[in-house]
Amino acid sequence: MSCRVCFIRLALCCSSLAGCATYDQRLSEVRGTFYAGDVDHAAQAINKDLKHPKHDADVLKLERAIVDLSAGRPKEAEQSLREVRDRFDYLEHKSLGESALSMITDENRKSYAGEDYEKILIRSFLALSNLMSGGADAGAYSLQITDKQQQIINAGIDKEGHNPKLVYKQVALGPYIHGLIREQTHANYDDVARASAMVVSWQPDFVYGQQDLQRAQAGRHSAPGNGVLYVFTLVGRGPHKVETLEIPSTVALLIADRILSNNGTYSLPPTIAPIKVPKVAVPNNNVSHVRVNVDRRLVGSTATITDVGRMAVEQYEAIYPRVIATAVVRRIVKKGIIYGTKEVVGAKRNSFLNVALDVAGVAWEATEAADTRSWGLLPDKIQVLRIELPAGQHQISLAAAGTFGVGREDTQNVTIADGRNTYMLANFPDSQLVGKVLTSQP
Amino acid sequence: MNRRQLIRAGFVGLGALILNGCRGKQFAKVVQPGDPQMVGSHGAGSETFKPLVDQAVGSLLARNAAPPPQVTPASTSGPEAIARPPLRICFVAVENKSAEEIGDFKDQIYQIIDTRIVESHVFEPINKRFVDAGLIETRLRPDQLFVPANMRTFVGVMEKQGQPFDYLLYATLTSGTTRENQNYQRDYLLTMEMINVRTGQYDKQSATLTKGYHQSRVGRLLN
Numbered sequence: 001m002s003c004r005v006c007f008i009r010l011a012l013c014c015s016s017l018a019g020c021a022t023y024d025q026r027l028s029e030v031r032g033t034f035y036a037g038d039v040d041h042a043a044q045a046i047n048k049d050l051k052h053p054k055h056d057a058d059v060l061k062l063e064r065a066i067v068d069l070s071a072g073r074p075k076e077a078e079q080s081l082r083e084v085r086d087r088f089d090y091l092e093h094k095s096l097g098e099s100a101l102s103m104i105t106d107e108n109r110k111s112y113a114g115e116d117y118e119k120i121l122i123r124s125f126l127a128l129s130n131l132m133s134g135g136a137d138a139g140a141y142s143l144q145i146t147d148k149q150q151q152i153i154n155a156g157i158d159k160e161g162h163n164p165k166l167v168y169k170q171v172a173l174g175p176y177i178h179g180l181i182r183e184q185t186h187a188n189y190d191d192v193a194r195a196s197a198m199v200v201s202w203q204p205d206f207v208y209g210q211q212d213l214q215r216a217q218a219g220r221h222s223a224p225g226n227g228v229l230y231v232f233t234l235v236g237r238g239p240h241k242v243e244t245l246e247i248p249s250t251v252a253l254l255i256a257d258r259i260l261s262n263n264g265t266y267s268l269p270p271t272i273a274p275i276k277v278p279k280v281a282v283p284n285n286n287v288s289h290v291r292v293n294v295d296r297r298l299v300g301s302t303a304t305i306t307d308v309g310r311m312a313v314e315q316y317e318a319i320y321p322r323v324i325a326t327a328v329v330r331r332i333v334k335k336g337i338i339y340g341t342k343e344v345v346g347a348k349r350n351s352f353l354n355v356a357l358d359v360a361g362v363a364w365e366a367t368e369a370a371d372t373r374s375w376g377l378l379p380d381k382i383q384v385l386r387i388e389l390p391a392g393q394h395q396i397s398l399a400a401a402g403t404f405g406v407g408r409e410d411t412q413n414v415t416i417a418d419g420r421n422t423y424m425l426a427n428f429p430d431s432q433l434v435g436k437v438l439t440s441q442p
Numbered sequence: 443m444n445r446r447q448l449i450r451a452g453f454v455g456l457g458a459l460i461l462n463g464c465r466g467k468q469f470a471k472v473v474q475p476g477d478p479q480m481v482g483s484h485g486a487g488s489e490t491f492k493p494l495v496d497q498a499v500g501s502l503l504a505r506n507a508a509p510p511p512q513v514t515p516a517s518t519s520g521p522e523a524i525a526r527p528p529l530r531i532c533f534v535a536v537e538n539k540s541a542e543e544i545g546d547f548k549d550q551i552y553q554i555i556d557t558r559i560v561e562s563h564v565f566e567p568i569n570k571r572f573v574d575a576g577l578i579e580t581r582l583r584p585d586q587l588f589v590p591a592n593m594r595t596f597v598g599v600m601e602k603q604g605q606p607f608d609y610l611l612y613a614t615l616t617s618g619t620t621r622e623n624q625n626y627q628r629d630y631l632l633t634m635e636m637i638n639v640r641t642g643q644y645d646k647q648s649a650t651l652t653k654g655y656h657q658s659r660v661g662r663l664l665n
Contacts, residue, residue, distance in 0.1 A: 187534065224579070
């Protein structure tokens with residue numbers, strides 16, 4: 001077999017592994033229609049992509065869950081979230097085959113197992129979805145939030161005993177939901193006090209934390225004849241991954257391969273194509289809070305219980321060195337394979353074959369795309385307001401407030417039951433509501 | 443094997459790894475009675491709660507399972523045993539005052555205790571749903587029931603529901619921790635308190651279990 005045939009085969013092999021548009025680019029249409037308030041078109045676009053998924057079926061299901069939740073379909077959202085939760089748990093077991101394949105292609109070839117913040121948020125949204133549709137499993141989901149956080153942190157320890165995940169901020173939404181469910185029993189105030197103490201400790205800037213704690217320690221759920229309304233809001237556009245160029249590592253690798261090429265028997269393909277890595281980006285959030293009117297009277301504003309954007313950025317920063325290290329190792333493996341091929345076929349310096357293999361190597365490296373798969377329709381913040389109201393029907397109006405002033409009001413009738421909780425959920429990525437306001441039945 | 447052969451073998455190995463390297467799967471099995479059970483490495487689990495509940499509830503029931511009183515009616519010549527009706531008991535709550543989260547165990551502890559009491563026929567417990575309804579109607583916290591006025595209110599509401607009772611029952615889980623360098627020992631105490639709503643007299647039964655937590659197996663052997 002001639003060396004030219006070998007080269008053609010290698011070039012064909014490389015081109016077959018070429019990277020396509022990143023997930024972030026593919027999702028831009030869905031994101032655009034969703035934020036414009038067209039939840040039906042967003043759902044259709046996701047369902048279309050789900051018919052031919054490119055290793056991204058799980059994240060697409062997560063996007064669909066947010067769309068379903070905003071469109072008033074909490075049961076469908078819960079179903080999708082449960083599927084992805086179980087799938088991500090399964091994918092936590094490493095596949096050597098996939099890892100090896102990703103070393104000669106890119107991270108997009110691997111099944112996406114979810115970032116740590118996504119695994120926790122899946123459980124958070126499971127709890128919220130379930131609260132909107134009866135709440136039978138919301139308590140279990142809320143416990144899973146805290147449990148999963150602990151599992152992730154415990155599993156983060158490396159062989160040297162370092163654990164970059166120890167800096168992870170705990171999500172206060174889990175104990176918050178656990179507390180509100182236990183408070184509704186009127187018999188487990190010790191659990192409520194514990195949960196409220198956790199909320200205060202994990203999210204010290206949650207403005208209603210202290211009053212919740214005091215009520216749990218010495219107060220009561222509500223006065224006789226009253227019930228409680230919890231207004232949950234998803235505000236702002238949340239984190240998503242974008243492709244970035246890791247220039248310092250690229251330059252370092254270029255210098256290293258030039259030195260090795262000058263001193264070795266064979267040359268290495270030069271690092272011309274920059275190393276691409278994903279980075280978490282959080283768009284500017286224009287919504288600071290949501291104003292809540294009850295029967296045309298302003299009763300308060302929602303406050304942040306979980307800062308999704310900040311959590312995603314902080315958690316990703318903790319593991320970012322590992323992301324870069326993996327990308328650099330992948331380049332070294334590819335260069336090693338080209339070097340080995342030159343050795344096997346005996347490609348001498350200055351020969352056509354040597355040049356051809358270098359070109360193939362550069363092309364191979366250039367096909368890499370950063371793995372930008374991530375849950376792209378998350379909110380920037382999850383906020384909440386607790387209101388005690390007399391039992392009966394009430395008219396609740398929600399309006400986003402922020403840099404734009406106060407947005408349009410959306411009104412919904414709600415029934416409050418004596419001694420019980422009622423829940424509302426609304427999504428305000430910008431000044432206007434997307435989809436509809438969800439209300440549970442007490 | 444020369445260097446070229448070694449490289450070829452490496453390429454073949456990489457290909458084989460890509461084709462065959464599969465992912466492990468989570469699995470589960472039913473733990474049969476008598477099989478070794480898991481022991482919580484960082485906190486209490488069923489290995490702690492089950493014996494605590496068995497011991498505390500068993501002792502409480504045994505002490506109260508007294509023979510029926512002998513009553514001699516005036517119209518008859520000899521004594522006649524009349525069965526004492528079971529005492530009606532209102533099991534209010536399990537309170538966790540230990541240093542640990544007990545998560546989903548709390549409701550299970552309540553249900554186990556309640557079931558044991560029902561099965562014993564020593565007491566006649568009030569269904570939890572009536573207890574919850576009473577607490578919702580009065581808006582009293584379980585710890586507020588000890589104030590005489592609150593207790594009277596609660597008893598009145600329960601009687602209105604057709605659920606009068608003689609005793610309030612509380613279960614409280616507490617813990618005490620002793621540290622020794624990296625290792626620590628935790629004593630778990632489950633206390634059952636029974637308060638007579640008419641006289642205020644109370645009965646109490648506790649069960650204790652001690653668990654040692656160690657950083658490593660070596661640490662366990664040294665202690």
